[in-house]
Amino acid sequence: MIRASAYTFKILRFDRKKPQEKARFQTYRVKVIPGLTVLAVLNRIRDEIDGTLSFRSSCRSAVCGSCAMVMNGKIDLACRTQVASFGKESIILEPLPNMEIIKDLVVDMTPFWTMYEKVKPWLIRSTPDPEKEIPQSEKDRSRIDQFVNCILCACCYGACPVISRDPGYLGPAALAKLERFVLDSRDERPHAWLNDVNDEHGVWGCDTVLRCIEACPKDVRPTDAIIDLRKRIFVDKVKKLFGKQR
Numbered sequence: 001m002i003r004a005s006a007y008t009f010k011i012l013r014f015d016r017k018k019p020q021e022k023a024r025f026q027t028y029r030v031k032v033i034p035g036l037t038v039l040a041v042l043n044r045i046r047d048e049i050d051g052t053l054s055f056r057s058s059c060r061s062a063v064c065g066s067c068a069m070v071m072n073g074k075i076d077l078a079c080r081t082q083v084a085s086f087g088k089e090s091i092i093l094e095p096l097p098n099m100e101i102i103k104d105l106v107v108d109m110t111p112f113w114t115m116y117e118k119v120k121p122w123l124i125r126s127t128p129d130p131e132k133e134i135p136q137s138e139k140d141r142s143r144i145d146q147f148v149n150c151i152l153c154a155c156c157y158g159a160c161p162v163i164s165r166d167p168g169y170l171g172p173a174a175l176a177k178l179e180r181f182v183l184d185s186r187d188e189r190p191h192a193w194l195n196d197v198n199d200e201h202g203v204w205g206c207d208t209v210l211r212c213i214e215a216c217p218k219d220v221r222p223t224d225a226i227i228d229l230r231k232r233i234f235v236d237k238v239k240k241l242f243g244k245q246r
């Protein structure tokens with residue numbers, strides 16, 4: 001017989017439509033069987049104990065990126081985090097940092113999407129569209145594999161210490177996505193893309209403390225992307241100095 005253990009979940013509650021009610025932790029006691037995820041417990045709390053609790057989820061399998069939150073101080077996806085993995089019976093759940101709370105564990109991701117859009121995260125071509133699709137070699141595809149894996153969960157955005165002091169910083173997800181297109185053999189974005197990220201709100205804003213890498217549930221390494229973009233800007237400057245700019 002599978003034995004259930006009792007856990008205490010302390011969940012941050014706040015409703016921005018009722019700012020007079022300050023943020024507070026609400027405690028729920030739930031019996032959990034081995035293997036149950038934090039998301040499964042949240043669904044149970046909402047369905048059986050408290051229908052007012054708000055959180056986001058969709059795929060339940062670490063694909064859609066909607067259930068990112070802070071669990072006992074660690075940012076991750078609730079649907080891929082087993083309750084037993086914490087090794088303690090008291091679990092604190094909080095919304096992602098660096099974004100305003102809409103309600104409980106749901107944050108307003110507008111700043112994240114605004115920064116994402118700024119890097120033009122789509123293929124840009126300067127030559128006329130070919131009649132057929134543009135094939136990529138296996139080698140070409142392998143260069144972007146890591147960055148294609150990003151599910152836009154904003155775990156890295158929530159973990160980034162730079163965003164907490166500079167809301168104008170593009171952030172790790174947007175810069176990693178830019179690197180994804182810069183490395184794409186089919187992308188022909190004009191050289192001016194360098195100017196768009198060549199300042200303290202772009203690649204030079206990063207503290208390189210690797211929190212984004214620690215937080216990413218898909219093993220994407222945004223800091224590596226940022227360092228590579230810095231190198232490209234530097235090489236471009238040197239080429240300009242020696243008149244080799246294309």
Ligand code: FES
Binds near residue numbers: 059060079080
């Ligand atoms: S519910 Fe889709 S990533 Fe968790």
